[in-house]
Amino acid sequence: xxxxxxxxxxxxxxxxxxxAGMAGGATTPRLVAAVSEAGGLGTLGAGYLQPRxxxxxxxxxxxxxxxxFAVNLFVPEAFEEPVSREAADALLAPYRGELSIDEPEVxxxxxxxxxxxxxxxxxxxxVFSFTFGVPSDERLAALREAxxxxxxxxxxxxxxxxxxxxxxDSVCAQGYEAGGHRGxxxxxxxxxxxxxxxxxxxxxxxxxxxxxxxGGVMDGRGLAAALALGADGAQMGTAFLTSAESGAHPAYKRxxxxxxxxxxxxxxxxxxxxxxxxxxRFTREMAPHEAGLPDYPxxxxxxxxxxxxxxxxxxxxxxxxxxxQASGMSRELPAAEIVERTxxxxxxxxxxxxxx
Amino acid sequence: xxxxxxxxxxxxxxxxxxxAGMAGGATTPRLVAAVSEAGGLGTLGAGYLQPRxxxxxxxxxxxxxxxxFAVNLFVPEAFEEPVSREAADALLAPYRGELSIDEPEVxxxxxxxxxxxxxxxxxxxxVFSFTFGVPSDERLAALREAxxxxxxxxxxxxxxxxxxxxxxDSVCAQGYEAGGHRGxxxxxxxxxxxxxxxxxxxxxxxxxxxxxxxGGVMDGRGLAAALALGADGAQMGTAFLTSAESGAHPAYKRxxxxxxxxxxxxxxxxxxxxxxxxxxRFTREMAPHEAGLPDYPxxxxxxxxxxxxxxxxxxxxxxxxxxxQASGMSRELPAAEIVERTxxxxxxxxxxxxxx
Numbered sequence: 001x002x003x004x005x006x007x008x009x010x011x012x013x014x015x016x017x018x019x020a021g022m023a024g025g026a027t028t029p030r031l032v033a034a035v036s037e038a039g040g041l042g043t044l045g046a047g048y049l050q051p052r053x054x055x056x057x058x059x060x061x062x063x064x065x066x067x068x069f070a071v072n073l074f075v076p077e078a079f080e081e082p083v084s085r086e087a088a089d090a091l092l093a094p095y096r097g098e099l100s101i102d103e104p105e106v107x108x109x110x111x112x113x114x115x116x117x118x119x120x121x122x123x124x125x126x127v128f129s130f131t132f133g134v135p136s137d138e139r140l141a142a143l144r145e146a147x148x149x150x151x152x153x154x155x156x157x158x159x160x161x162x163x164x165x166x167x168x169d170s171v172c173a174q175g176y177e178a179g180g181h182r183g184x185x186x187x188x189x190x191x192x193x194x195x196x197x198x199x200x201x202x203x204x205x206x207x208x209x210x211x212x213x214x215g216g217v218m219d220g221r222g223l224a225a226a227l228a229l230g231a232d233g234a235q236m237g238t239a240f241l242t243s244a245e246s247g248a249h250p251a252y253k254r255x256x257x258x259x260x261x262x263x264x265x266x267x268x269x270x271x272x273x274x275x276x277x278x279x280x281r282f283t284r285e286m287a288p289h290e291a292g293l294p295d296y297p298x299x300x301x302x303x304x305x306x307x308x309x310x311x312x313x314x315x316x317x318x319x320x321x322x323x324x325q326a327s328g329m330s331r332e333l334p335a336a337e338i339v340e341r342t343x344x345x346x347x348x349x350x351x352x353x354x355x356x
Numbered sequence: 357x358x359x360x361x362x363x364x365x366x367x368x369x370x371x372x373x374x375x376a377g378m379a380g381g382a383t384t385p386r387l388v389a390a391v392s393e394a395g396g397l398g399t400l401g402a403g404y405l406q407p408r409x410x411x412x413x414x415x416x417x418x419x420x421x422x423x424x425f426a427v428n429l430f431v432p433e434a435f436e437e438p439v440s441r442e443a444a445d446a447l448l449a450p451y452r453g454e455l456s457i458d459e460p461e462v463x464x465x466x467x468x469x470x471x472x473x474x475x476x477x478x479x480x481x482x483v484f485s486f487t488f489g490v491p492s493d494e495r496l497a498a499l500r501e502a503x504x505x506x507x508x509x510x511x512x513x514x515x516x517x518x519x520x521x522x523x524x525d526s527v528c529a530q531g532y533e534a535g536g537h538r539g540x541x542x543x544x545x546x547x548x549x550x551x552x553x554x555x556x557x558x559x560x561x562x563x564x565x566x567x568x569x570x571g572g573v574m575d576g577r578g579l580a581a582a583l584a585l586g587a588d589g590a591q592m593g594t595a596f597l598t599s600a601e602s603g604a605h606p607a608y609k610r611x612x613x614x615x616x617x618x619x620x621x622x623x624x625x626x627x628x629x630x631x632x633x634x635x636x637r638f639t640r641e642m643a644p645h646e647a648g649l650p651d652y653p654x655x656x657x658x659x660x661x662x663x664x665x666x667x668x669x670x671x672x673x674x675x676x677x678x679x680x681q682a683s684g685m686s687r688e689l690p691a692a693e694i695v696e697r698t699x700x701x702x703x704x705x706x707x708x709x710x711x712x
Binding site: 156157158175176177187191192194195196197198199201202205215216217218219221222224225226228229230260261262265324325326328329349350 | 512513514531532533543547548550551552553554555557558561571572573574575577578580581582584585586616617618621680681682684685705706
């Protein structure tokens with residue numbers, strides 16, 4: 001038995017299972033390669049990487065596997081640059097004090113997207129996935145010409161339709177449960193929080209493009225459910241954060257392994273963009289100030305040093321602990337075993353309901 | 357082929373499909389009977405009904421079908437009685453003015469739960485489902501003695517555990533996508549909004565009691581997905597609101613049939629308790645005042661006449677339009693056909709992924 005379908009054929013993979021492109025260091029070349037080697041689609045979360053680092057990571061993945069893999073980037077969007085840093089710095093000052101760090105000099109808010117994308121095209125990365133928007137028609141054409149298969153992120157039926165209209169090859173339907181940043185690019189991200197169970201069939205019904213369900217998928221039951229709902233495959237992020245190959249900080253992994261279904265929240269505190277993660281001291285204390293924080297990527301640049309300092313101290317209370325609502329199902333396993341168990345369990349789960 | 361399992365045996369039904377007990381008039385005896393007669397579990401949403409009306413409806417259902425059915429009630433919870441109605445009335449005054457109604461005299465906020473429950477026990481209703489809390493041990497014992505099977509509502513793993521500990525026979529796991537009132541009874545309802553996809557497997561993993569998945573289920577794909585995630589059955593509410601037998605107002609049905617995935621919100625404006633429904637003028641205009649509104653059931657009693665007057669005018673902008681996030685999949689069909697199609701599609705959906 002196998003779950004091969006039009007999505008596995010599109011990506012050239014064996015199982016309709018994608019490892020999410022989580023930016024911030026978790027998606028090491030080892031993790032990406034392990035997932036792809038096991039028959040899924042590993043993804044390098046390269047949103048925060050400089051072009052040279054992306055090239056190096058891609059080359060490292062290719063040393064480890066000949067299987068297809070993906071690189072995920074953040075499509076830049078319009079943002080308001082604050083007139084002054086004063087208000088934002090005032091809120092962050094107590095934490096910087098505790099961590100004995102100064103206000104950072106911010107020379108750029110984020111790596112240059114065009115330069116990042118140039119590496120993806122030059123390296124002819126098998127799959128390019130993206131979020132926060134849609135690349136220009138010119139860039140999409142360049143990707144197509146280079147033989148790169150594309151996958152966009154949608155949080156609503158409307159966004160999925162826009163991706164299809166623009167000729168994107170596949171759509172990741174990101175449900176409300178998903179960990180990390182909301183991919184919303186039309187309208188208000190906090191209003192566009194449709195649960196995976198409701199989003200997937202509505203997106204699947206609305207278009208011909210293959211759909212990947214994301215948000216709350218942690219095992220084979222989730223993959224089977226995604227397929228039942230009309231998706232062509234499923235994406236798992238949180239499930240791979242606690243894998244042996246993940247680059248997630250040990251304190252972050254411990255927090256995930258201890259999490260319950262009630263432990264996540266959606267916060268703008270770390271980056272300026274709504275993202276789901278485990279509640280900690282920072283999300284709680286910043287909650288009353290959410291509305292006034294700078295936009296992404298400004299706030300993200302302002303908190304970069306703070307997050308790094310907290311990580312180097314191993315203090316999960318000031319780190320961003322991106323996590324989905326099914327973190328309670330996190331397990332410590334090698335990535336290949338996560339892929340294999342998920343596929344085997346999906347094949348079983350499609351067999352029938354639980355008997356008692 | 358059949359989906360019979362321990363849940364269908366517990367309820368004495370043919371298909372693991374429950375029609376949600378939606379209070380407010382949609383669940384006519386005809387709807388309840390049609391669902392039960394078709395092999396699902398029809399549910400009379402009796403939360404707002406006086407004891408005598410419950411008895412009459414139950415007897416009417418029994419004339420129409422010999423199949424098992426359920427009655428759903430709201431377990432009363434502690435609430436703060438406002439010192440004065442002034443602030444709440446001031447917010448509602450403009451709407452009352454438009455509708456040419458006076459401030460209502462409020463003699464009681466809600467029907468007496470003990471008297472409602474007495475009818476359920478006296479009538480030996482086959483299944484008693486409840487939300488907003490858990491009945492006392494004494495009442496649960498009385499239900500058991502009368503041969504009434506119980507089903508409690510949980511919005512978190514913690515609440516599900518509490519229901520199991522109290523000996524409740526089955527648990528409805530209500531995901532974030534679900535229409536109508538949040539059933540949360542421990543902690544903050546707005547924090548306990550776990551998506552169905554994440555909630556169901558975590559609840560199923562945490563206990564032995566049969567689990568019914570609710571929230572976002574609109575068709576056989578949803579039923580199949582619920583079973584794949586580890587549930588023993590699924591509950592559909594919104595899907596039955598537009599059925600031929602539903603008592604929902606024609607303007608409400610039209611709004612559901614026109615809805616998209618982005619059209620719902622969670623509001624306290626109508627009842628004082630967070631509930632998901634279609635956005636309309638009332639939810640939008642009341643949004644800035646949410647925090648200061650009276651608790652449930654006080655606000656519910658304050659807006660009762662207003663909602664009734666809006667309904668009698670057919671004005672959906674001032675009616676409560678409870679609806680789940682998958683309302684976009686609403687169809688006008690006889691209830692029996694909804695049950696049959698759902699079961700047939702679930703059997704097919706379990707067969708394999710979509711091919712293209």
